[in-house]
Amino acid sequence: xxxxxxxxxxxxxxxQWMGLSGRLDSATAGDLExxxxxxxxxxxxxxxxxxxxxxxxxxxxxxxxxxxxxxARQVQGTLILCGMxxxxxxxxxxxxxxxxxxxxxxxxQAAQALQALAS
Numbered sequence: 001x002x003x004x005x006x007x008x009x010x011x012x013x014x015x016q017w018m019g020l021s022g023r024l025d026s027a028t029a030g031d032l033e034x035x036x037x038x039x040x041x042x043x044x045x046x047x048x049x050x051x052x053x054x055x056x057x058x059x060x061x062x063x064x065x066x067x068x069x070x071x072a073r074q075v076q077g078t079l080i081l082c083g084m085x086x087x088x089x090x091x092x093x094x095x096x097x098x099x100x101x102x103x104x105x106x107x108x109q110a111a112q113a114l115q116a117l118a119s
Contacts, residue, residue: 002023002028003020003024003031004020004022004053005018005019005031005035006019006021007019015046015047015048016039016045016048017047017048017050018035018047018048018049018050019052019053020050020051020053020054021052021053021054022053022054022055023055023056024054024060024061024064025056025058028061029060029061029064033064033067036068036071039068039071040068040071040072040074040079041075042075043075043076043077044075044076044077045075045077045078046077046078046080047072047077047078047079048079048080048081048082049065049068049079049080049081049082050083050110051083051084051085051088052085054084054085054088055085055088056088057088057091057092062091062092062097065081065097065101066097069100069101078102078114078117079101079102080102080103080104080113080114081101081102081104082103082104082105082106083106083107084105089103
């Protein structure tokens, strides 16, 4: 299965929703890295990454996600990950990333988290 990235803007383009599908590994991590690099340009930028279609993530993929989180912090932005399949979530758990990243179960919970942060 190939790797794909799909964007949807919402809330007056204040939040970018990025859907990931396929395999996020050393062959595809560069594509995501280039895409994510342009997401946190302004202070307060918000990005939700939906992993529902992601079937696999390697250490190269984890590195890109960690870089995205670091960039979000640099601009006082928000990065929320949602929709992880159990085997992908397990990789994040084993790596300790669930403790340092904002991860929720669904898009609805991501939207609720964004509303809570705005309050």
